[in-house]
Amino acid sequence: MSAALETVGLGKRYGSFWALQDCNLEIPAGSVTALVGPNGAGKTTLLHLSVGLSEPSAGSVRVLGANPPEVLPRVGFVAQEHPLYRSFTIAEILRLGRELNPSWDEDAARARIGSLGLPLRKKVGALSGGQRAQVALTLALAKRPELLLLDEPVASLDPLARREFLQSLMEAVAETGMTVLLSSHIVADLERVCDHLVILASGRTQLAGPIEEILATHRLLTGPRSEAADVARVHEVVRQRHTERQTTLLVRANGHVYDSSWELHELDLEEIVLGYLDSGARHAREGVAS
Amino acid sequence: MIWLSWRQQRTETLITAALLAALTALLVPAGVHLASFYDQQGIAHCIGRQTAACNQAIANFGGRAGFVRSLVAGGWLNLAPGLIGVALAAPLVLDLENGTIRLAWTQSVSRNRWLGTKLSVTLVTALAAGAAFSLLFTFYDGPLDRVYGPFDNFGFEGVVPLAYVVFALALTFVVGVLWRRTAPAVIVGFAAYVGARLFVQDWLRQRFAAPLSATWAPHASGPRLDRAWVLAQVPSDKAGHPFTGGAAVLQTCARSFGKGVKGLDPHCLMRHGAGYNHAVWQPASRFWEFQGIETALFGGVALLLLAFASLWLRHRAA
Numbered sequence: 001m002s003a004a005l006e007t008v009g010l011g012k013r014y015g016s017f018w019a020l021q022d023c024n025l026e027i028p029a030g031s032v033t034a035l036v037g038p039n040g041a042g043k044t045t046l047l048h049l050s051v052g053l054s055e056p057s058a059g060s061v062r063v064l065g066a067n068p069p070e071v072l073p074r075v076g077f078v079a080q081e082h083p084l085y086r087s088f089t090i091a092e093i094l095r096l097g098r099e100l101n102p103s104w105d106e107d108a109a110r111a112r113i114g115s116l117g118l119p120l121r122k123k124v125g126a127l128s129g130g131q132r133a134q135v136a137l138t139l140a141l142a143k144r145p146e147l148l149l150l151d152e153p154v155a156s157l158d159p160l161a162r163r164e165f166l167q168s169l170m171e172a173v174a175e176t177g178m179t180v181l182l183s184s185h186i187v188a189d190l191e192r193v194c195d196h197l198v199i200l201a202s203g204r205t206q207l208a209g210p211i212e213e214i215l216a217t218h219r220l221l222t223g224p225r226s227e228a229a230d231v232a233r234v235h236e237v238v239r240q241r242h243t244e245r246q247t248t249l250l251v252r253a254n255g256h257v258y259d260s261s262w263e264l265h266e267l268d269l270e271e272i273v274l275g276y277l278d279s280g281a282r283h284a285r286e287g288v289a290s
Numbered sequence: 291m292i293w294l295s296w297r298q299q300r301t302e303t304l305i306t307a308a309l310l311a312a313l314t315a316l317l318v319p320a321g322v323h324l325a326s327f328y329d330q331q332g333i334a335h336c337i338g339r340q341t342a343a344c345n346q347a348i349a350n351f352g353g354r355a356g357f358v359r360s361l362v363a364g365g366w367l368n369l370a371p372g373l374i375g376v377a378l379a380a381p382l383v384l385d386l387e388n389g390t391i392r393l394a395w396t397q398s399v400s401r402n403r404w405l406g407t408k409l410s411v412t413l414v415t416a417l418a419a420g421a422a423f424s425l426l427f428t429f430y431d432g433p434l435d436r437v438y439g440p441f442d443n444f445g446f447e448g449v450v451p452l453a454y455v456v457f458a459l460a461l462t463f464v465v466g467v468l469w470r471r472t473a474p475a476v477i478v479g480f481a482a483y484v485g486a487r488l489f490v491q492d493w494l495r496q497r498f499a500a501p502l503s504a505t506w507a508p509h510a511s512g513p514r515l516d517r518a519w520v521l522a523q524v525p526s527d528k529a530g531h532p533f534t535g536g537a538a539v540l541q542t543c544a545r546s547f548g549k550g551v552k553g554l555d556p557h558c559l560m561r562h563g564a565g566y567n568h569a570v571w572q573p574a575s576r577f578w579e580f581q582g583i584e585t586a587l588f589g590g591v592a593l594l595l596l597a598f599a600s601l602w603l604r605h606r607a608a
Contacts, residue, residue, distance in 0.1 A: 048392075051396050052396075053395060053396065054606075055605070069400065069401070072398055073398035079393065081389065083388060083389040083390045083393050085298065085393075087301070095293065096297075096397075097397070099294060100291065103398070136393075139393075
């Protein structure tokens with residue numbers, strides 16, 4: 001697979017603060033990638049750099065093999081909190097999309113609004129959060145993008161609306177085969193939707209890869225503290241916790257873990273993500289990440 | 291894109307139209323009334339003449355005009371071009387504040403085209419509103435200008451109102467681009483507009499060109515100042531130095547002219563640095579020259595501000 005989005009040493013500085021630093025990423029074409037990380041991790045910065053809303057302070061980002069501003073006609077973007085003109089009716093939002101996008105698919109847009117049961121004359125300001133998110137998604141989809149970027153699309157939605165939103169996103173992906181990169185600080189629900197994962201914390205990439213592979217390689221080990229160093233020689237220790245009696249290690253295993261003195265546990269995606277965020281946060285506190 | 295720009299400023303355009311409609315409702319009847327009074331009294335015939343009948347006619351006209359002007363509340367309407375400009379800049383700032391700029395800038399239209407179209411539509415609306423404002427006042431003030439000269443209504447007529455509207459728009463836009471909040475942008479923009487207008491009106495405008503001046507003796511006829519912008523007209527000595535003697539001199543020169551009639555002795559006044567008239571003024575004939583200078587000033591600053599704001603916006607993160 002070729003990369004739909006590729007960053008090399010990408011960084012963005014605001015004053016003396018690096019919101020994103022030395023970010024090297026490849027989002028494979030055709031993938032649905034979740035970009036997870038705590039608030040302030042640099043997710044929005046990365047997405048804004050990818051659509052040309054801001055310019056890099058270091059490194060570069062290539063989107064569909066081109067520079068972000070030129071590639072806009074081929075990229076759909078839904079910004080955080082789904083900004084829409086609140087005084088516009090839905091019909092006017094669609095007109096906006098039609099007038100500003102040469103590749104606009106009016107029939108698809110109307111069909112989507114129809115299937116959501118939303119009247120075209122309704123004002124955007126009168127819609128619920130979930131409905132507004134759906135209208136924003138419609139606007140991005142009707143552009144027929146090859147790559148769709150969504151910034152915290154479900155953060156402000158209640159669980160039901162969140163599920164419906166992700167469901168309709170999945171239907172669109174199945175229909176078009178477009179690449180999707182969506183950021184979220186909520187890990188729940190993402191596993192059903194995404195096949196790739198990028199963990200961003202403190203402005204740096206912590207982990208990136210196919211979710212299946214991530215699940216297969218990460219293990220929680222419980223065992224004697226004295227042997228923790230031996231594990232670290234073979235496997236990558238993401239996070240370690242010590243008590244008097246025992247040590248708990250979250251490792252990214254390099255092959256199988258055979259040692260019988262360690263008790264092995266499988267982890268779900270949320271636990272792995274939390275492990276990375278925990279360790280990222282500790283590094284940041286200790287000044288390692290900066 | 292043009293449609294979007296119109297749609298976004300629809301409310302503000304309606305506010306502007308409503309303001310201009312209210313002014314029309316106020317100024318057209320008042321203007322019609324003054325024009326008919328002007329004709330009826332034969333004022334045109336009297337301009338520049340000093341006959342007793344003409345003086346009376348002009349005095350009548352002045353009385354009527356003063357009454358109408360008090361109803362129209364003239365000076366406050368200086369704020370109208372500012373209000374229009376500030377209102378028309380608001381949608382641009384709202385776009386930044388609400389984050390909808392991220393929607394607009396991630397469609398297929400380039401930032402340059404978006405900015406160009408948006409500014410063009412806003413500026414065309416602003417200029418049209420300024421022109422309507424100027425035409426309304428030119429009609430309303432027409433008879434007054436013919437009698438009292440055009441400088442009385444300088445800020446309402448000619449081309450300066452167009453520059454004022456664009457100036458207020460540019461101020462609000464710059465503050466909005468830097469601050470990204472609509473309420474402060476509107477308040478600061480409007481306050482700066484009022485400040486700049488007052489400064490130019492009360493201090494700078496009279497210095498656009500060196501004023502004319504004259505000194506004349508008490509019973510000489512002096513220059514014709516009916517239609518001029520008189521900056522100062524004071525008692526002075528023969529060389530034109532303003533009288534500074536104060537009350538003491540007035541007391542010294544007080545004379546009794548027969549029974550109970552008191553007055554000032556002109557020869558005494560002359561000895562004490564008074565007794566002459568001194569006037570400083572800008573002639574009515576400079577009206578268009580001053581209009582040009584002031585338009586260039588406000589319009590030029592406005593264009594610089596707009597250029598700065600556009601560059602800033604183009605290279606800043608959304």
